[in-house]
Amino acid sequence: MTEQNTFRSVLCRLCRENKLAVFSAGVILLFVVLAILAPVLTPYGYDEIVNAANRLAPPSAEHWMGTDEVGRDVLTRMLYGSRISLLVGIVPTVVSMLAGAVLGILAGYLGGRVDSIIMRLADIMLAFPSMLLAMVIMYTLGDGIINIFLALALVNWASVARIVRAETLKLREAEYVEAARSIGVGRFTIMRRHILPNCIPSLIVLFTLNIPSAILSESSLSFLGLGIQKPMASWGLMVNTGRQYLYTNPWLSLAPSVAIMLIVLAFNFLGDGLRDVLDPHLKKQ
Amino acid sequence: MEKTTLNVEHLCASFFTDHGEIRAVNDVSFQVPKRSIIGIVGESGCGKSMTARSIMRLIKYPGKIVSGSISLVGKELTALSETEMSNVRGEEISLIFQEPMTSLNPVMKVGKQVREVVLLHRRVTKKEAKAEVLRMFEKVGISEPEKRYECYPHELSGGLRQRVMIAMAMICRPKLLIADEPTTALDVTVEAQILELMKNLRDEIGTSIILISHNLGVVAELCDYVHVMYAGRIVEQAETFELFDHPRHPYTVGLMNARASLEQQQTVLDTIPGTVPNLAALPEGCSFAPRCAQCGGRCHECVPELTEVLPGHFVRCHLAQQGV
Numbered sequence: 049m050t051e052q053n054t055f056r057s058v059l060c061r062l063c064r065e066n067k068l069a070v071f072s073a074g075v076i077l078l079f080v081v082l083a084i085l086a087p088v089l090t091p092y093g094y095d096e097i098v099n100a101a102n103r104l105a106p107p108s109a110e111h112w113m114g115t116d117e118v119g120r121d122v123l124t125r126m127l128y129g130s131r132i133s134l135l136v137g138i139v140p141t142v143v144s145m146l147a148g149a150v151l152g153i154l155a156g157y158l159g160g161r162v163d164s165i166i167m168r169l170a171d172i173m174l175a176f177p178s179m180l181l182a183m184v185i186m187y188t189l190g191d192g193i194i195n196i197f198l199a200l201a202l203v204n205w206a207s208v209a210r211i212v213r214a215e216t217l218k219l220r221e222a223e224y225v226e227a228a229r230s231i232g233v234g235r236f237t238i239m240r241r242h243i244l245p246n247c248i249p250s251l252i253v254l255f256t257l258n259i260p261s262a263i264l265s266e267s268s269l270s271f272l273g274l275g276i277q278k279p280m281a282s283w284g285l286m287v288n289t290g291r292q293y294l295y296t297n298p299w300l301s302l303a304p305s306v307a308i309m310l311i312v313l314a315f316n317f318l319g320d321g322l323r324d325v326l327d328p329h330l331k332k333q
Numbered sequence: 334m335e336k337t338t339l340n341v342e343h344l345c346a347s348f349f350t351d352h353g354e355i356r357a358v359n360d361v362s363f364q365v366p367k368r369s370i371i372g373i374v375g376e377s378g379c380g381k382s383m384t385a386r387s388i389m390r391l392i393k394y395p396g397k398i399v400s401g402s403i404s405l406v407g408k409e410l411t412a413l414s415e416t417e418m419s420n421v422r423g424e425e426i427s428l429i430f431q432e433p434m435t436s437l438n439p440v441m442k443v444g445k446q447v448r449e450v451v452l453l454h455r456r457v458t459k460k461e462a463k464a465e466v467l468r469m470f471e472k473v474g475i476s477e478p479e480k481r482y483e484c485y486p487h488e489l490s491g492g493l494r495q496r497v498m499i500a501m502a503m504i505c506r507p508k509l510l511i512a513d514e515p516t517t518a519l520d521v522t523v524e525a526q527i528l529e530l531m532k533n534l535r536d537e538i539g540t541s542i543i544l545i546s547h548n549l550g551v552v553a554e555l556c557d558y559v560h561v562m563y564a565g566r567i568v569e570q571a572e573t574f575e576l577f578d579h580p581r582h583p584y585t586v587g588l589m590n591a592r593a594s595l596e597q598q599q600t601v602l603d604t605i606p607g608t609v610p611n612l613a614a615l616p617e618g619c620s621f622a623p624r625c626a627q628c629g630g631r632c633h634e635c636v637p638e639l640t641e642v643l644p645g646h647f648v649r650c651h652l653a654q655q656g657v
Contacts, residue, residue, distance in 0.1 A: 221393075223435040230389055230430075231423030231450045231501060241449070245440045 061325045069321025072314040079311055083134050086127040094128035095279035096120065104297050113303050117289065125281040126303055132193065132282040133311065136266035137259040140200035145255055147201065148208025149247065153239050155209065156216025167213065170206035178203045182265055186274040196275055200262050208254060215247050222246075249326040256319030260312035267308055283308050337406075338509050338541040339365040339388070344401035346387045355612045357383040357396070359565035365509065370535060370542040372556035372573070374549060374588070378609050380565040381545045385511045388543075389428050390418050406508060424454040427502035431514035433494035437486035443494075444470075444482030447501045454505050469500045472537075473530060492523035496530070503534055510534075511543045516551060528555055549592055553577055561585050564610055564620040567639060571646040581642055581653040583625045619651065627652055 063070055082089065092098050098111075103119040105111060113122035155166040173181070185199035219225060220243065228238050267284030269275035276282035278289075283304035290300030346358040358380045365371050373381045386392045388403055390410060403410040405425060413421065422428075430436040438446060444466055451462040463482070470478035473496045486494060495515060502510055512531065516524035532555060535542055546552050552559055552573070559576045561569040561584065569582040580586045587605040607624035610616060616623055622632040631651045639649045648654065 223430055223432055224438040226391065227428070227430055227436045227498070227501075228438070228449075229422070230391060230428040232419045232421070232453055233423075233449065234419055241441070242438050246438070248440075 058322075058325055062321055066321035066324060069318050072317035072321070075310060075314040076318065079130055079314075080134060082127055083130040086124075086131060090121065090124040090127055092121040092124040094120070094125050094281045096124075104293060104300075106297070107299065114297065114299055116286075116300055117293065122286075122300065122303060125286060126283070126307060129281040129283045129286060129304060130307065130311075132276055132280070133263050133266065133308070135193070136196055136200070137263040137311075137315070140197045140204065141255060141258045141262050143197065143201040144204035145208055145251060145258070148205040149212050149244065149251060151205070152209040152212025153216050153243055153247070156213040157220055157235065157239050157243060163213075166209065170209050173203070173206035174210075179265065179268060182269060183272070183274055186269060191274065191277050193276065196266055196269065199269075200265055203265070204258060204262070208251075208258070211250060211254060212247055215250055216243055219243050219246050253319055253323040253326060256315055256322060260315040260319075263308065263312060263315075336367055337364045338367050339406075339543075340402075340404045341384075341388070342402045342404075344384070344387060344403060345399040346383055346392060346401075347397060347399050349395045349397065350613075352613055356399075356615075357565050357612060358387060361401075361562075361565075361567055363560055363567065363570065365541045365543060366558075367541060368535065368539050369557045370532075370544055370555050372544045372546060372552035372559040373562055374546060374552055374559060375562035376547060376609055378612075379562045381562055382513055383565075384562070385428065385513050385543065385545055388509075388511060389422060389426060391422075391428070420454070423450050423502075423507070424505045425507050426509045426511065427505075427507045429495075429498050429502050429510065429512045429515045431517045433491055433498055433518060436498055437494060439486055441485075442482070443484055443486055443489065443497045447497065447504060450501055450504055465504065466500070469504045470497075472534075473497075473500045473503070474526070475500070491519050492526065495519060495523075495527055499527070499530065499534070503538065503540065506538050507540055509543065510540050511545070513545045514547070515544075517546075517548070524551070531555070549577075549588060561588070564615060565612060566620065566649060567647075568621065568649045569647065570639075571643075575643070575646055579643075579646075581646070581648040582621075582650045583627055583652070584621050587624075619649075621650075 097119045098115065098121050101119070102115060104117055105115045107114045111121050111123065113126065116122055116125070151166050155163040182199045182203050185202060186195060189195040189198065225238060225242055228242055266275055266282065267287065270282045270284030271288040273288070276285050278285070286304040287301045290297070290304070293300050341364070342362045344358055344361045345356060348355040348357060361380070361384055363371070373384065375381050383392070383396070387398050388410070390398070392398065398411060401411070405421070410418065410421065437443060444463070447466045447469070448459070448462045451457060451465050452459065455462070457465070467478045467482060470481060475481050475493060475496050481489070481493070489497065515531070516527050519527065528551060531542060534540060544552065544555055556573050559571065559573050560567050561576075561582065563584050569576065569580070569585050576585065577589070580589055584605070590603040591605060605624055610620055610623065616633070618631070618633040618635055619625070619628065619637055622628040625632065629652065637649050637651045637654065639647050640654050642648050642653055
């Protein structure tokens with residue numbers, strides 16, 4: 049008999065088998081705490097010009113990461129920027145997962161015309177390079193964080209729907225689904241009570257793997273000037289503005305770049321660890 | 334008062350594949366008298382499970398019922414809409430599957446899964462439904478029902494899971510229970526308990542049972558009436574004792590001989606030579622002819638009819654009809 053994926057057993061196995069994933073979870077948690085506590089941790093405001101005379105200052109006791117081109121504290125902006133990055137990582141991913149899961153289950157379970165319509169729509173979405181599509185949406189809708197959420201959710205739902213549909217096709221042949229039908233359970237109840245809960249392991253993995261790509265997309269959009277607008281702080285935006293001083297004051301770009309790298313790696317390692325634990329086939333290899 | 338629970342007449346069901354129509358159930362007719370247990374026996378792929386699924390209207394695509402009538406206490410099931418059929422399933426007919434390991438949703442507590450049936454078919458509160466489930470758990474011999482109610486399927490043994498499945502199937506007191514090889518995946522002691530349980534429930538609730546099995550021992554023990562299927566057709570039907578004492582169809586005789594016997598010391602069991610014919614390319618004439626040791630000229634020419642050779646004993650064989 050296979051070991052079942054109860055929440056507790058997954059946690060235990062994760063701790064036992066994959067120290068890196070646990071460490072990554074710790075890093076993510078640390079970022080979340082820092083983002084929440086940003087106003088408490090730093091005496092400066094994110095758009096406060098603390099030292100107009102001392103622009104582009106190197107790291108010092110007062111400004112641990114120095115100041116930027118208009119004299120703002122870089123560490124402060126990093127902390128506030130992490131709020132944007134985490135929000136942009138999580139909100140559009142949640143939205144796209146929900147939409148993708150619902151559409152994927154409908155397509156997979158109902159089949160026929162519903163399946164064709166939903167999956168052809170998904171194919172169309174996937175046919176565009178996702179960055180390009182996000183850029184087009186941002187151009188059309190204008191700047192702003194809500195629009196970033198929308199753009200990234202629109203770009204990402206299709207791949208989720210594909211995976212969930214595949215999972216549903218497998219699950220609908222399961223004997224317990226047939227057993228449920230044989231006692232008279234309706235189609236929508238079967239989808240909600242029997243198929244969706246069994247898709248959750250895949251969804252968790254997908255969730256942790258989609259967050260870093262959303263964070264990266266936001267950074268790229270902001271870097272290109274299509275995302276977060278000044279004077280708000282976002283890591284991608286900071287890399288972009290720091291670019292001009294790369295040779296003289298490299299920390300301006302380097303600090304947010306390292307932060308992006310850290311959080312993306314942390315989410316990826318956690319996602320990989322979860323997948324290894326939740327997917328017994330992969331583990332054997 | 335109606336005497337028969339289920340009346341199946343000239344049922345044909347086929348799979349429509351790229352290679353043409355494959356007739357898995359071919360002109361099958363039988364009755365299930367009230368409070369009786371009838372058995373359907375045959376090799377893998379002979380159409381027994383397909384017959385069961387046809388009655389439940391649960392055939393998977395690309396399978397379809399082609400023609401025939403299935404009537405449950407006067408209600409024609411083939412004419413019902415999908416929604417009406419949903420109400421019949423679980424309430425009037427239930428199905429038990431052969432694999433208790435995979436027939437329960439692994440992420441749902443078993444109590445809740447059984448309760449789902451009650452909530453679907455009865456206007457009761459969740460609390461009343463739970464009480465009903467606990468009563469049923471006790472009836473099917475699940476010890477500590479309160480504790481088991483909160484268990485997930487993987488925490489239960491195979492026998493317990495099959496008991497849960499039976500509880501689920503019987504909780505609405507259906508008129509007909511179809512058990513598709515209910516004990517194949519269980520070990521022998523548990524098998525005996527489960528069979529005993531089904532018998533008791535029949536006596537207590539008055540449900541008629543169709544038992545599908547390839548195990549002749551199980552059928553002999555439980556059934557009042559037996560139908561032997563081969564390549565989609567019923568080839569012999571008779572009362573259990575009559576069939577076991579005087580099998581007439583060469584296929585039935587073959588099945589009986591293929592069992593291990595305690596009286597005769599055998600080192601090698603008898604087998605029926607050959608394999609089940611490809612349903613897409615059935616031989617002309619009797620479908621058993623290519624494997625039959627006694628087949629004669631007519632067997633290759635036309636399909637024998639199911640004829641009554643003795644009162645209540647039907648055989649589909651040219652030779653048996655001639656009294657050979």
